[in-house]
Amino acid sequence: MTQTTPTSPSLVQLTGIPYFIIAFIARLPFAMMVVGVLTVVVTVRGSLSLGGLTSAAVGVGTALVGPFLGAAADRWGQRPVLMLCATLNSAMLAVFALVVYTPVADAVVLASAFTIGATAPQVSPMSRSRLVTIIAERMPQPQRARTTSATMSYESAADETVFVFGPFLVGILASFIAPWAPIAIASALTLLFVGAFALHPTGRHVSVERDSDGRAPSAVSELFRPALLVVVVGIFGIGLFFGASLTALTSFMADLDAAEQAGLLYGVMGVGSAVLALGVAWLPARFTLHARWIVFGGILVAGSVLFATSTTVTSMIVALALVGIGVGPTIVTQYSLGAARSPLGRSATVMTMLGSGVVVGQAIAAAVTGATAESAGTRAAIVLPLIAAAIVLIAGVANRLLSQRHH
Template sequence: MPSRIAEAMNQSSTTAGAFAAYRSLPALSGRAYLPIAFLARLPFSMNTLGVMVLVTATTGSVAAAGLSTAAASLGTAAFGAVQGKLADRLGQRPVLIVASMLNAVAAVLVVLAATGGAHRAVLAAACFLLGASAPQVGALARVRWIALMHDEPQTIGAAMGYESTVDEITFVLGPALVGVIATAGSPAIALLVAAGLVTTFGLAFALHPTANAPTRRARPVSGSTRHGSPRVLRRLVLPLVGMLGVGVFFGSTQAGVTAVAEAAGQAGIAGLLYAVLGVGSAITALALVAVPDTIGYRTRWVAGAAGLTLTTAATLLTDGPGQLAAVLAVVGLFVGPTLVTLFSVGGSLVPVAQAGTAMTMLVSANVVGVALGAAVAGSVADQAGAPAVFVVPLMAAALVAAAGLLSPRGPAGATSTTEVTSTSM
């Protein structure tokens, strides 16, 4: 009995210590950094749904909107990893400054093309540029934390959990902001607001002193670095497949909620419906730091993806926005832990010198999935409507689970995280 009490007290102390790691983050980065990095990634979460709602409103076709969204997503997929590689070589600051300014211009071009009735090829090109220039704030912020952590496993885990939570919060606020602006004003104004945010806070993120941290911590990698990207790619195959599946889930769910909102005659609430998904996700992503280190990444990955698959199946039984919102609130509980785990797995496989490449590869895989999911589900929505469209996110969740099952049984979470800066290529 005394041993059980001691064990419980020790577990409680460990959990308290895990959450205490969050309190060290502002001291490492500076307090101004947290709100700047938060607001800098908000435009990224606004643009995808903003394009979908804007094009749906101007063309009347969810399929056309899905193709436009796919063009934006493919732009990010094509150039996201390029940003990461350039940031590894040149430093984050110049890359982010150029990307932020170009992204603001691209948002204005998309609005002009959509509202001016431009040819769909012109609109698609503008959307591609919007995605290609999107500053990789989330990925590069993770690289900054890794460089600031000095190989402290629990603190790195807290940072990864915090970043995924911030991602989820912005993916709640971004679509919600699009929904509010689209309802009160127009979808075009929503994209223009995103352009203003990326100009202001994207540049502030680029100029913050933490942008120099990865350059200071990066160490030479054993062997040739000239072919580093292919080697990183080989290491990340299964996490990339998992991220691809999560992206398909996101893109197809966006198309699904848009179809449900359109069918209900309330197109503007699509952003609000999608935002529900992120509420539970943010909570569970933040709480994941309390999971014992003895529970390895593979177990976390499979458990999160299995829960995502089972709960997503319930979307096929929904009827109308109200029921869908209730189900999405539960589905979201499994999104956050899955994302945190995938980023942690990816981070554990590369050294700091190539962390930017690895993180942006993972983000790019996610974005490719968003493009595929939006395009396929948009077509299904036009032909079959809701709830049939939710077959696509269900299949995507199953793909994430399958990738997790195929992953090797690696070390426990804390041990793997230590490898972030010690694994040679």
């Protein structure tokens, strides 16, 4: 992220260190929302099934509306879109905290959760888009590929760190203050830090790739090119893996009467994945993005085989550690390819498409894996992450074949 030549500034110099601090904290509310909603609903309403549906409603809202927020940011700039989202999302979180504690119908709770997801500020994709645009427009050509790879590494590591720390913070706040506390804190952080992220000088920028009337020179149909869609499918597979592995792991630990420790074990994968994601920036350029996807996707499949055959906590920890080696670099590679293949003037749209792919995959896999564990047992459920990993690897092979066809 800081590769420089003696005559050119680094990305950190172009944005300023405060940018990265603000952007990191601004992601935290999103990481707290799904788990926070689940926690307060289960605690207050006493229904695990309603809690699961409510969490899914947040994910559905984000997945359906997120790409449109990205398109709006591409058209009118990130600042007005983020300011509107920060205000609405903060308000919706506060409303949800009140609704759960009142004797309203479950449908109202679900609708309120949907609005939380629909108004969720797309900080991660917009940060990626913002930084990629700065790299493309303000850095010398020889630096761009290396800096983009380093930036995607950092962004992915930041996401994974937040998504490990977010649920932990929810647990602390709910345990020591009250079930509503994580939602209230998320509401305040959204207003303060997403607002600061929007108002940062880099948020003023509207891509020079836009025409004078604000339209992108590229057609909407360019978003559906096979070379870009295969990346969306691949990252959807990563989402499927996240949802299936966490749910299956919870079932596995529940069988051992230690369901509450599932999050700790899952952290083994999250920490390893974040560390390896950062390490991608130092891989040699001759180790191409196409090859990285296949190699690390293969490691993900190998770890998933071990996951599916684990019978003890020790073997499960080893499986999760191996999976972490594969998943982090694969995500970085997919985002790097998405950035490289974004049509002119549509980088925020592409980044939110990729982010939504992860969210949709998680929601679908969590629901399917939970139902499988309940009906067919844990042994059937822990095979599902392997299917998700296979989708990631197959998409990587398809990506390689498509790239060969275009050369």
